[in-house]
Amino acid sequence: MAKSERTAAVLVAAGRGLRAGAGGPKQYRAIGGQTVIFRAMQPFCTHPRIDAVQPVLNPDDAAMFNAACAGLTHQPPAAGGATRQASVHAGLEALAAQRPDFVLIHDAARAFVSQDVISRAIETAHRTGAAIPTVQVADTIKLVDEAGNIVDTPVRARLRIAQTPQAFRYDVILEAHRRAAREGRDDFTDDAAIAEWAGLTVATFEGDVANMKLTTPEDFVREEARLAAALGDIRTGTGYDVHAFGPGDHVMICGVRVPHSKGFLAHSDGDVGLHALVDAILGALADGDIGSHFPPSDPKWKGASSDRFLKYAIERVAQRGGRIANLEVTLICERPKIGPLRDTMRARIAGISGVDISRIAVKATTSERLGFTGREEGIAATASATIRLPWSL
Template sequence: MPTTKRTAAIIVAAGRGLRAGSGGPKQYRSIGGRTVISRAMEPFCRHPQIFAVQPVLNPDDAAMFNEAVSDMRYQPPASGGATRQASVRAGLEALAGQSPDIVLIHDAARPFVTAAVISRAIDAAGLTGAAVPAIPVTDTIKLIGDSGHVEATPDRARLRIAQTPQSFRYDVILGAHRRAAREGRDDFTDDAALAEWAGLTVATFEGDPANMKLTTPEDFVREEARLGAMLGDIRTGSGYDVHAFGDGDHLMICGVRVPHTRGFLAHSDGDVGLHALVDAILGALADGDIGSHFPPSDPQWKGAASDRFLKYAVDRVAARGGRIAHLDVTLICERPKIGPFRDAMRARIAEITGLNLSRVGVKATTSERLGFTGREEGVAAMASATIRLPWDDKGWSD
């Protein structure tokens, strides 16, 4: 079966993840600055051989899901069942109208799947009709009896750890799931086991040791540490912006409406604090400046809210696999007084960027009545951004 067949993917995200401890369903928790489910879904949404991504979730999680994956394209989510097996079947049934030839079934709790593993899954299903990614077992395994004593030591050379995405001919795995439902079998721990029960021969293909499932609190701690080690290219950028006063009764500064006797003369809302932060982030990325991404000659940015610009810069960091570590802005003006609004500004920047409040600094100073700010003709802002990017194989990020 050629790999040009229509391929869909099911992302199973209906579980509660109780073993992962407190904090809500594990698929919506943050790891490395992003939710687990967004990391798990994105490689499938971006893969050129996948035409449809079918999420399966608990309806109670709809708001969290929509927020986590708002920038991705996927099928309307299906409602999961009481077991993983029931949730997979719901996803398969939801795809019936799409007529896929191949379907990949992936756990949302595996956030580090790569495009290479997905491609291997598609190729394997095309060749065999049923296949799972597998990695060798490196530890010795013991078979323990009811008494707690060792009964056997399997040959680890023949043992493998099964992962997802598991890949199948769509019609075959759908038929197997429907048969299991008719016969009251709901105890299969993965789709390969169900396929084996249905009489299918299941092949294996090369998995990825990094493609591990997040199950316990210790898993989250370990992977956070691993991601931190990977993001070893630490960069800083600086930004500066200034806007003169014009007519108006308020100023937008760091995303907060500040009452004033004047307004800003600007193409957008004139938020000097956010503009300086955007340039600082883009500078750390070596990715131009705010004017090159949002030219003032473009009428669509007339009066635009500057939180859009800051969110765009944050997304540019995420697209490079990076994280923002710290943001700091200094506002320079005689009036308005920034102190009463400082906490609200920090909170608004944290909200826009998704950073913890402890990673956002806002300061203010005057110019001792010198220069245009001293004459109360406008406001200036300086900003710095610290970001972390992953190393590439040459020791420097691209």
């Protein structure tokens, strides 16, 4: 594989998901503490061999998308069409300026795609030019007529269930979509069908039974139960940080720039709230502390924004196959006043971490004018983090 070859991904998220029941488009609903679309996009956004991620949305969903996917790096969203096929075409056209060599096309309703499946998609597409993930059929399949009578029993050994991401040479699948649009063909249910119609041979590779599509309310119930059972190793960690005041006109607290008569004396930006949270998460992982991962003796962290530290800690949880259940910060200071900014700080932590704001708490208290915080010499923060990890022996 040539090093210069680029691979992009199209995430199709313009559908309404009516079969999933009430509650709005299914891709923006939470499952296991994270939105479906965040779960679907994150493995592509963090995969080392994906160079660009192109989401395709219903324009009415822009605000929900921005809230759900804050912190993920992606291309500006493209506007979807009336059908999945039209939305994929729009995503492919939006990538034209990127000029990728290969493209992976994935349904946002498949929230549990793994990076291993993505890697297999890339490898197989590079070998064959067109490939899709499949899983074997476990049950006997019957072909019936309009009256419901059986007319055939296909050979089960040759049947496969198609999944996404489906992977192709970019220029070839783009031309197939353009040709289908010119000829008025809008009835293809996946991109492999368009490729077959265009005369391509489409290979298959091993999919993943967990990479199922969320379609009905029952799917959500089943997957919530599966996630709860799988992530049964519940861990809690605590953190503490303190920074003294020095010259300045603002302080950073929980990722928010807060005007103040002083600044922090610190090697980084001195964000006591985020620093305490990072220590809490690392503590829950039994993975050292913030100083061992970001030593203040290292000049590259001089003045660093603390959102980088929190993102790193969150990624350490994800790498272990876990998720965040709850984050809590308590700030101890006389001034500045935290109460008016509490929800702004919660929203900022949510944006950095990808954790739903309903699982984030920011509190504040004073020390009744006692000690260094009471004398307004600095700010202290405590934090706790509850995480869920897969059981391991």
